[in-house]
Amino acid sequence: MGKPKVVLGVSGGIAAYKACELLRRLTESGHDVRVVPTESALHFVGAATWSALSGNPVSTEVWDSVHEVPHVRIGQAADVVIVAPATADMMAKAAHGLADDLLTNTLLTARCPVIFAPAMHTEMWEHPATQENVATLRRRGALVIEPAVGRLTGVDTGKGRFPDPVELFEVVRRVLARGDLGQDLAGRHVVVSAGGTREPLDPVRFLGNRSSGKQGYALARSAAARGARVTLVSANAALSEPAGVDVVPVGTAVQLREAVLKASADADAVVMAAAVADFRPGTYAAGKIKKKDGQEPAPIALVRNPDILAEIAGERPRPGQVVVGFAAETDDVLANGRAKLERKGCDLLVVNEVGERKTFGSEENEAVVLGADGSETPVPYGPKEALADTVWDLVTERLPRNS
Numbered sequence: 055m056g057k058p059k060v061v062l063g064v065s066g067g068i069a070a071y072k073a074c075e076l077l078r079r080l081t082e083s084g085h086d087v088r089v090v091p092t093e094s095a096l097h098f099v100g101a102a103t104w105s106a107l108s109g110n111p112v113s114t115e116v117w118d119s120v121h122e123v124p125h126v127r128i129g130q131a132a133d134v135v136i137v138a139p140a141t142a143d144m145m146a147k148a149a150h151g152l153a154d155d156l157l158t159n160t161l162l163t164a165r166c167p168v169i170f171a172p173a174m175h176t177e178m179w180e181h182p183a184t185q186e187n188v189a190t191l192r193r194r195g196a197l198v199i200e201p202a203v204g205r206l207t208g209v210d211t212g213k214g215r216f217p218d219p220v221e222l223f224e225v226v227r228r229v230l231a232r233g234d235l236g237q238d239l240a241g242r243h244v245v246v247s248a249g250g251t252r253e254p255l256d257p258v259r260f261l262g263n264r265s266s267g268k269q270g271y272a273l274a275r276s277a278a279a280r281g282a283r284v285t286l287v288s289a290n291a292a293l294s295e296p297a298g299v300d301v302v303p304v305g306t307a308v309q310l311r312e313a314v315l316k317a318s319a320d321a322d323a324v325v326m327a328a329a330v331a332d333f334r335p336g337t338y339a340a341g342k343i344k345k346k347d348g349q350e351p352a353p354i355a356l357v358r359n360p361d362i363l364a365e366i367a368g369e370r371p372r373p374g375q376v377v378v379g380f381a382a383e384t385d386d387v388l389a390n391g392r393a394k395l396e397r398k399g400c401d402l403l404v405v406n407e408v409g410e411r412k413t414f415g416s417e418e419n420e421a422v423v424l425g426a427d428g429s430e431t432p433v434p435y436g437p438k439e440a441l442a443d444t445v446w447d448l449v450t451e452r453l454p455r456n457s
């Protein structure tokens with residue numbers, strides 16, 4: 055089998071320089087990448103860079119190497135096309151089927167999955183013309199990744215930022231592995247909590263736990279790749295933002311509750327993967343707690359934190375909402391899991407057996423997903439991404455039909 059063929063379309067935005075990193079990752083991991091820039095993209099990064107990094111010829115025009123019929127062949131041969139960055143102008147052309155250069159011709163001839171990674175100023179992204187073009191492209195089956203929120207080209211910040219190239223690479227890798235875009239969560243809003251809460255004792259100390267956030271981030275990444283709008287409530291996770299995901303950073307259990315409840319109001323599914331502290335210190339010292347010579351330390355009095363999972367499962371902010379919990383158990387894993395599922399009132403509970411080197415901080419996971427309907431789905435030891443996909447498969451089966 056030859057190398058997977060990727061077409062990297064680059065339109066004229068400053069984020070073109072970040073696409074070089076995406077290109078490098080693709081070529082280094084064994085993909086054959088054909089870069090197709092627009093004429094204006096070359097104002098930002100020159101053809102020599104694209105050609106040297108890809109090892110392939112680069113052209114913007116249909117008039118070069120006409121005997122090879124490049125305006126048809128490049129699109130036909132591709133296994134996946136990603137346009138990164140995709141400008142407002144490029145998406146307008148793609149939505150209307152214009153074909154005035156090599157990239158737009160390639161988009162019309164490609165029959166493989168097509169991904170757009172838009173990057174532009176907030177006003178351009180929010181303009182009804184752009185939004186309608188994005189909706190058209192999505193309706194036709196393309197994956198248009200929501201831009202990130204953050205610093206834009208000038209001093210301004212807002213929605214429109216190009217996602218982390220490493221995360222875009224992950225999207226391409228996933229699409230190639232599955233062979234399609236698999237948009238079964240399109241039109242859905244899902245909320246995922248991830249990481250571990252930190253309950254402060256004083257300005258420098260906290261009670262925390264060992265959750266890395268990797269499983270929650272894998273869930274968010276997978277839901278976004280399946281077309282969902284994703285809100286990721288992230289407690290103290292030092293991980294890169296998954297492409298197309300709205301990340302809400304929080305610190306404590308109380309903050310996590312507020313953020314999850316707010317996002318859940320219109321959510322189709324809520325997945326509580328975060329390790330939430332059951333207790334927090336009853337008092338917070340505004341100044342650093344100092345040790346005193348000859349004195350034993352004062353005991354720390356704890357108070358209970360709200361149980362967010364039980365609260366959401368009980369209230370179901372949106373009718374038909376599917377609620378998923380996680381449990382880490384060391385003994386009697388299945389019996390404890392069943393009891394917890396009932397106590398919390400959720401639809402699904404992902405039960406992990408924890409022990410040394412298992413689960414915390416690792417890239418792999420092994421679990422059983424218990425259903426309130428009595429079902430039991432074992433997920434063999436493997437990447438956290440595989441467990442994430444199984445969870446979304448089970449959630450999808452339980453979602454009411456999209457109206």
Ligand code: CTP
Binds near residue numbers: 307330360378379
């Ligand atoms: N959870 C929550 N709010 C809390 C505590 C936990 O929403 N205050 C959620 C977690 O996100 C996870 C599930 O509940 O989905 C874990 O259940 P939890 O009660 O934390 O399990 P344990 O603390 O392990 O319970 P026990 O000590 O009874 O085993």
